[in-house]
Amino acid sequence: MLFARKLRGKPGVQAGHLASGLPGWELPGWGLPGWELPAENPAFPPLPIALSSVLIDKDSSIDRTVMALRSLAEDRIFGERLPSSRELTAQLGVGPVTVRRAVGQLVAEGVLSTRPGAGTFVARPTARPDADTAWQQVALGASPVDPAGLDLAFRLRSMDGLSLTGGYLDAGLRSDSRVAAALGRAARRPGALEAPPMMGLQELRHWFATELGVDADDVLITSGGQSALSATMRAILPSGSPVLFETPTYPGALAVARSAGLVPVPVPVDDKGIRVEFLERAFQTTSARLLYMQPTFANPGGTVLDDSRRREVIDAATGAGAFIIEDDWAARWLSHGQVPPPPLIRDDPHGHVITLSSLTKATAPSLRVGAIAARGPVLQRVANLRLVDEHFMARPLQEACVDLLSTSSWRTQVRVVAVTLRERASTLAVALTRHLPEARFTVPNGGISIWLELPGHHDELSLSERAASMGVAVLPGQIFKVGESDRSHLRLAFASIESRDIDRAVMLLSRAVRTGRHQE
Ligand SMILES: Cc1ncc(COP(=O)(O)O)c(C=O)c1O
Numbered sequence: 001m002l003f004a005r006k007l008r009g010k011p012g013v014q015a016g017h018l019a020s021g022l023p024g025w026e027l028p029g030w031g032l033p034g035w036e037l038p039a040e041n042p043a044f045p046p047l048p049i050a051l052s053s054v055l056i057d058k059d060s061s062i063d064r065t066v067m068a069l070r071s072l073a074e075d076r077i078f079g080e081r082l083p084s085s086r087e088l089t090a091q092l093g094v095g096p097v098t099v100r101r102a103v104g105q106l107v108a109e110g111v112l113s114t115r116p117g118a119g120t121f122v123a124r125p126t127a128r129p130d131a132d133t134a135w136q137q138v139a140l141g142a143s144p145v146d147p148a149g150l151d152l153a154f155r156l157r158s159m160d161g162l163s164l165t166g167g168y169l170d171a172g173l174r175s176d177s178r179v180a181a182a183l184g185r186a187a188r189r190p191g192a193l194e195a196p197p198m199m200g201l202q203e204l205r206h207w208f209a210t211e212l213g214v215d216a217d218d219v220l221i222t223s224g225g226q227s228a229l230s231a232t233m234r235a236i237l238p239s240g241s242p243v244l245f246e247t248p249t250y251p252g253a254l255a256v257a258r259s260a261g262l263v264p265v266p267v268p269v270d271d272k273g274i275r276v277e278f279l280e281r282a283f284q285t286t287s288a289r290l291l292y293m294q295p296t297f298a299n300p301g302g303t304v305l306d307d308s309r310r311r312e313v314i315d316a317a318t319g320a321g322a323f324i325i326e327d328d329w330a331a332r333w334l335s336h337g338q339v340p341p342p343p344l345i346r347d348d349p350h351g352h353v354i355t356l357s358s359l360t361k362a363t364a365p366s367l368r369v370g371a372i373a374a375r376g377p378v379l380q381r382v383a384n385l386r387l388v389d390e391h392f393m394a395r396p397l398q399e400a401c402v403d404l405l406s407t408s409s410w411r412t413q414v415r416v417v418a419v420t421l422r423e424r425a426s427t428l429a430v431a432l433t434r435h436l437p438e439a440r441f442t443v444p445n446g447g448i449s450i451w452l453e454l455p456g457h458h459d460e461l462s463l464s465e466r467a468a469s470m471g472v473a474v475l476p477g478q479i480f481k482v483g484e485s486d487r488s489h490l491r492l493a494f495a496s497i498e499s500r501d502i503d504r505a506v507m508l509l510s511r512a513v514r515t516g517r518h519q520e
Pocket residue numbers: 167223224225226227229250252294299327329358359360361365370
């Protein structure tokens with residue numbers, strides 16, 4: 001039934017690939033080259049069809065079984081299961097060995113995959129030869145969406161070999177079993193699948209409020225940090241507006257701004273954080289109404305805004321009548337031991353600072369829960385945009401976080417992460433001193449990365465490609481920068497590489513750097 005329906009009308013699928021084996025289906029010419037089934041002919045009702053074992057020899061029966069299975073795969077979505085071998089042999093009218101060999105060939109081609117005991121599945125979507133999507137290029141026009149290097153970061157994460165790119169903790173450092181148990185309990189709670197309050201579960205708002213030092217009424221729960229960032233920027237500024245960025249900065253924030261049609265304007269940083277004299281000038285010259293910054297353990301540099309500058313930054317924004325997005329991302333929970341400075345929002349009662357926080361870095365990438373803390377009408381503006389975008393944040397995830405965060409094991413987990421990240425950061429520093437002594441960097445006291453400056457000029461993207469080809473993935477500095485820069489940088493992340501692999505990773509990186517130097 002299935003096969004007749006699926007194969008009919010497919011270019012290149014010949015009637016000879018199908019044989020009825022059913023009374024009344026002895027159609028003349030079946031099995032002969034050139035016999036195409038008519039595209040949508042009601043004269044061919046859906047019927048079980050088998051390959052003619054009479055008309056075809058053994059090799060071509062495998063070829064034709066391959067063709068029939070390929071066609072089935074094309075009509076299924078990625079991951080969908082094919083009929084069982086027994087059904088296939090019955091319906092195609094071929095022996096089990098033929099089916100097995102045909103499946104084997106398609107597994108080798110990457111079209112199908114098999115899981116012992118579970119069956120045969122579509123391994124990847126196959127190209128449909130008859131699909132012509134060229135029209136979309138005209139309809140879509142120029143793309144407003146700019147992933148700003150996020151795509152590269154995600155692609156490199158799945159590369160074979162060693163990786164200094166991962167910004168999320170590796171499974172060994174997470175407590176996935178606790179998260180899974182909390183998720184299980186959350187899903188079983190009465191009303192777990194009902195819609196939660198629009199601003200988020202009250203207990204979770206309270207928890208974030210306590211961590212950030214704000215009032216629970218000033219907290220909105222979001223699906224992780226990225227969505228908090230996107231909603232906040234888009235809610236505040238219309239397309240075409242300038243937005244000030246520390247440079248270097250987090251590429252995900254640049255991606256949000258550029259994709260919303262905002263114009264990022266760079267403001268330099270030094271080892272004490274954003275340079276206030278340039279910040280004031282940038283507010284004056286651009287009339288920007290928004291600054292995006294990470295005062296605590298910035299990604300990529302690990303920088304902490306100096307105490308002496310905190311007041312000046314808030315004053316600069318106050319003077320300009322502007323907002324500050326304080327991306328506190330994981331600052332509360334990725335310190336390497338020292339108590340992190342309080343969020344900037346605590347120093348600002350007047351609603352200039354909007355603080356974003358996220359649990360994904362300290363728990364698991366897929367526990368996508370974060371928060372926005374803000375005072376004044378801006379919070380309602382952002383909440384309304386979240387309502388428009390997403391309605392609300394999935395309740396079971398929120399319930400699971402309330403469960404997870406109320407146990408003492410959460411604090412233990414934060415301590416374990418602190419000790420491990422500190423150890424990895426210092427192992428990385430030792431390896432850099434050994435293999436790349438000419439490079440400059442500061443060992444951070446928190447966060448997940450070292451911002452490495454290389455002497456001389458390097459094409460950062462080519463260098464990261466070369467390093468990847470030599471077995472270590474690193475992110476090129478350029479995706480973290482706003483505007484031009486006359487220095488060469490790489491971001492080396494240690495959130496997901498184990499200490500024992502770090503020295504080798506840096507050794508491979510040093511080779512890539514030196515090879516490049518000879519070529520440039
Ligand atoms: C500085 C910063 N902010 C926000 C995010 C967003 O993280 P998530 O959406 O996983 O919470 C990231 C992720 O890398 C980040 O580095």
